[in-house]
Amino acid sequence: MAAEKSIITVVGKDQVGIIARVTSFLYENNVNIEDISQTIVQGYFNMMMVVDTSKATKEFLTLSEELESLGKKIGVLIKLQREDIFKSMQRI
Amino acid sequence: MININEVIETNEMIEKENLDVRTVTLGISLLDCISDNMDLLCSKVFDKIVNTADKLLDVCTQIEREYAIPIVNKRVSITPAAIVGASACKTVDDYVRLAKTLDKAAEKVGVNFIGGFSALPAKGMTKSEILLIDSIPQALAATNRVCASVNLGSTKTGINMDAVKQMGKIIKETARLTKDQDSIGCAKLVVLCNAPDDNPFMAGAFHGVTESDCVINVGVSGPGVINHAIQSTAGKDFGFLCDTIKNTAFKVTRLGQLVAKEASSRLGIPYGIVDLSLAPTPSVGDSIAEILESMGLEKAGAPGTTAALALLNDQVKKGGIMASSYVGGLSGAFIPVSEDHEMANSVVCGALTLEKLEAMTCVCSVGLDMIAVPGTTSESTLSGIIADEMAIGMINQKTTAVRIIPVEGKTAGQSVDFGGLLGSGPIMKVNSFSCEAFVNRGGRIPAPVHSFKN
Numbered sequence: 001m002a003a004e005k006s007i008i009t010v011v012g013k014d015q016v017g018i019i020a021r022v023t024s025f026l027y028e029n030n031v032n033i034e035d036i037s038q039t040i041v042q043g044y045f046n047m048m049m050v051v052d053t054s055k056a057t058k059e060f061l062t063l064s065e066e067l068e069s070l071g072k073k074i075g076v077l078i079k080l081q082r083e084d085i086f087k088s089m090q091r092i
Numbered sequence: 093m094i095n096i097n098e099v100i101e102t103n104e105m106i107e108k109e110n111l112d113v114r115t116v117t118l119g120i121s122l123l124d125c126i127s128d129n130m131d132l133l134c135s136k137v138f139d140k141i142v143n144t145a146d147k148l149l150d151v152c153t154q155i156e157r158e159y160a161i162p163i164v165n166k167r168v169s170i171t172p173a174a175i176v177g178a179s180a181c182k183t184v185d186d187y188v189r190l191a192k193t194l195d196k197a198a199e200k201v202g203v204n205f206i207g208g209f210s211a212l213p214a215k216g217m218t219k220s221e222i223l224l225i226d227s228i229p230q231a232l233a234a235t236n237r238v239c240a241s242v243n244l245g246s247t248k249t250g251i252n253m254d255a256v257k258q259m260g261k262i263i264k265e266t267a268r269l270t271k272d273q274d275s276i277g278c279a280k281l282v283v284l285c286n287a288p289d290d291n292p293f294m295a296g297a298f299h300g301v302t303e304s305d306c307v308i309n310v311g312v313s314g315p316g317v318i319n320h321a322i323q324s325t326a327g328k329d330f331g332f333l334c335d336t337i338k339n340t341a342f343k344v345t346r347l348g349q350l351v352a353k354e355a356s357s358r359l360g361i362p363y364g365i366v367d368l369s370l371a372p373t374p375s376v377g378d379s380i381a382e383i384l385e386s387m388g389l390e391k392a393g394a395p396g397t398t399a400a401l402a403l404l405n406d407q408v409k410k411g412g413i414m415a416s417s418y419v420g421g422l423s424g425a426f427i428p429v430s431e432d433h434e435m436a437n438s439v440v441c442g443a444l445t446l447e448k449l450e451a452m453t454c455v456c457s458v459g460l461d462m463i464a465v466p467g468t469t470s471e472s473t474l475s476g477i478i479a480d481e482m483a484i485g486m487i488n489q490k491t492t493a494v495r496i497i498p499v500e501g502k503t504a505g506q507s508v509d510f511g512g513l514l515g516s517g518p519i520m521k522v523n524s525f526s527c528e529a530f531v532n533r534g535g536r537i538p539a540p541v542h543s544f545k546n
Contacts, residue, residue, distance in 0.1 A: 009099055009100075035093060039100075041100060046096065046100055048100075050093065061157055061158065064157060079103070079160050081158070081159055082158050082159055084350055085159045085160075085350060086098055086102055087094060088346040088347065088349065088350040089347055090094060090098040090102065090343070
């Protein structure tokens with residue numbers, strides 16, 4: 001199956017265990033992480049993951065909803081978006 | 093690979109700067125619904141719209157969620173109704189019935205507007221077009237989602253002044269029939285010169301006869317994104333300003349194209365065009381007037397406004413054309429008054445007048461848009477304002493339009509509130525010197541010469 005690249009972003013106040021909780025969720029749902037980077041913008045923790053959802057055990061929109069509610073539990077904003085939006089806007 | 097700063101930039105545009113896709117408009121040809129039997133016509137029209145557009149809302153919602161990008165409006169445009177109804181509609185009431193059918197179909201598929209209750213008498217009017225035009229006041233009063241438009245002229249044909257005269261009367265009548273709601277019927281009625289066949293924006297959207305059976309057209313937006321980018325150019329020269337607008341317009345257009353292609357492939361309907369128009373909404377931070385002010389004007393309407401708008405419109409096109417091979421529709425900055433809170437503020441404080449707006453329409457799309465004027469404005473004055481705007485379009489080979497609302501029972505300085513995306517704003521002062529004898533001449537203004545361009 002062809003790779004389905006998507007981007008997960010996590011934005012919020014830095015705290016212990018954010019990456020651990022997001023990555024274990026991804027592990028449980030068979031989503032492969034291809035790249036992780038993070039930065040601090042105006043005091044906020046910003047993390048981005050490039051993931052492949054093609055072998056995920058759940059539908060894309062279900063994953064998206066569950067990540068969103070996981071974010072709410074931790075107190076950060078988590079978004080799952082298809083990579084095309086960034087590629088089309090940011091690349092010629 | 094995409095880096096984190098690019099991801100942050102895109103998401104900030106969506107979350108903080110009102111970046112969205114303004115409309116996904118599904119154009120549907122109703123030519124195959126034509127019948128000489130009114131019952132048959134209505135049932136065929138209803139079925140075709142509902143069968144073609146039934147998945148439109150679901151697909152748009154899916155795209156919104158997968159990309160986390162809002163799609164503000166989902167709409168349908170149809171073959172101009174004066175063509176579709178020419179054989180079956182024998183009376184004004186028949187056309188009102190057709191409009192109600194369109195309204196029901198729009199409600200059924202869940203779109204907020206359906207465009208194409210239209211006639212295109214740029215040169216002459218058929219019997220059917222006369223009937224449709226005469227039915228507009230009742231049709232708009234009896235429906236919620238139907239938008240009407242009339243193309244009154246073009247660079248190739250000149251201006252149909254008989255139709256211009258008639259539209260002054262029709263606009264007044266539409267205002268009267270919807271006077272309980274600040275004459276809102278007129279907000280769903282636009283007259284145009286050089287109307288495009290593939291415009292996704294209401295109220296002027298219709299599915300032209302040059303189009304295929306059905307097509308997806310997308311209108312992008314992004315005044316807030318452009319404004320934010322311009323704010324970072326304070327004190328820099330025009331070259332820098334223009335590059336900034338072009339770069340931003342490129343990104344906004346790419347987003348529109350992505351959504352157009354996705355919607356097209358998921359619906360199995362070909363993708364037509366992306367319309368580059370910067371379309372404001374009444375929200376703060378989503379305004380064209382704010383952009384003009386960020387360029388260095390105290391208020392929209394100040395001297396320099398026409399130049400600023402010309403520059404803006406041209407850079408948006410340059411950036412957008414690089415981003416998408418299929419650009420169409422209106423593709424320019426919209427300068428409505430009630431739909432743009434800062435434009436309305438500029439009128440209230442006296443910086444912006446109807447005459448300055450007219451000058452601005454020479455350099456942008458689409459014309460005098462969402463202008464509320466006193467209810468006492470005469471039919472012939474409305475026709476005169478329309479004729480002026482049509483002349484600007486005809487001579488400059490561009491689309492121009494008039495969506496003007498003579499608000500029954502209100503005078504200059506009072507305000508109106510249409511609600512939602514139609515916004516609110518002041519009633520503008522109109523030059524009250526008469527043009528009646530001019531408008532009453534009848535006939536056509538001939539097509540202009542295409543050389544000697546001074």
